[in-house]
Amino acid sequence: MTAPAVIAAVGLGGNVGDVRHALASALAALDALPGTRLLRASRCYRTPAWGMQAQPDFINAAATLQTTLAPRALLDALLAIERDHGRERAADGSRWGPRTLDLDLLVHATAVVEVPGLVLPHPQMHLRAFVLVPLAEIAPDLDVPGHGSVRALLAEVDASGVVALEPGHAASA
Numbered sequence: 001m002t003a004p005a006v007i008a009a010v011g012l013g014g015n016v017g018d019v020r021h022a023l024a025s026a027l028a029a030l031d032a033l034p035g036t037r038l039l040r041a042s043r044c045y046r047t048p049a050w051g052m053q054a055q056p057d058f059i060n061a062a063a064t065l066q067t068t069l070a071p072r073a074l075l076d077a078l079l080a081i082e083r084d085h086g087r088e089r090a091a092d093g094s095r096w097g098p099r100t101l102d103l104d105l106l107v108h109a110t111a112v113v114e115v116p117g118l119v120l121p122h123p124q125m126h127l128r129a130f131v132l133v134p135l136a137e138i139a140p141d142l143d144v145p146g147h148g149s150v151r152a153l154l155a156e157v158d159a160s161g162v163v164a165l166e167p168g169h170a171a172s173a
Contacts, residue, residue, distance in 0.1 A: 003035075003069075006067060008065045008107060008109065009063070010104065011102075011106050012061045013060040027041050043137065045162050060134055060162075062106070075118055078104075110143070129158060
């Protein structure tokens with residue numbers, strides 16, 4: 001029996017190497033996941049580094065998917081795509097450093113999950129302009145469980161440092 005398809009949102013980013021190529025390749029890999037279809041992808045945005053700020057700016061984007069994968073299975077697939085793109089996680093567990101590709105599972109339908117290695121919705125996404133700006137471009141009415149719509153959340157953050165890298169509108173798959 002197949003699980004029902006749900007809408008999930010993924011944040012994409014990187015600041016090492018040919019990031020635009022990595023993001024395009026990651027979008028293709030997302031669309032190729034079993035039981036998954038890429039619905040929409042935002043433009044790319046240049047964003048200041050967050051957390052550890054002494055590093056190059058990031059390029060960020062967002063995507064919405066229709067998927068039958070459960071949250072843990074989808075997260076595992078995202079981590080595998082990161083590894084396939086040369087992502088190396090720091091052995092000391094430090095976070096927010098430079099990376100070739102970062103894929104974050106932001107929302108998985110209405111799931112609210114807090115287990116080791118998986119928290120949904122993604123913690124602090126509701127406070128991060130580099131997540132909300134690209135996501136608002138493709139899914140402004142998406143509900144972030146416990147927080148409200150992406151549009152309303154974006155209205156509450158300073159997005160002045162987030163700059164679109166190309167004109168136009170989001171891509172539809």
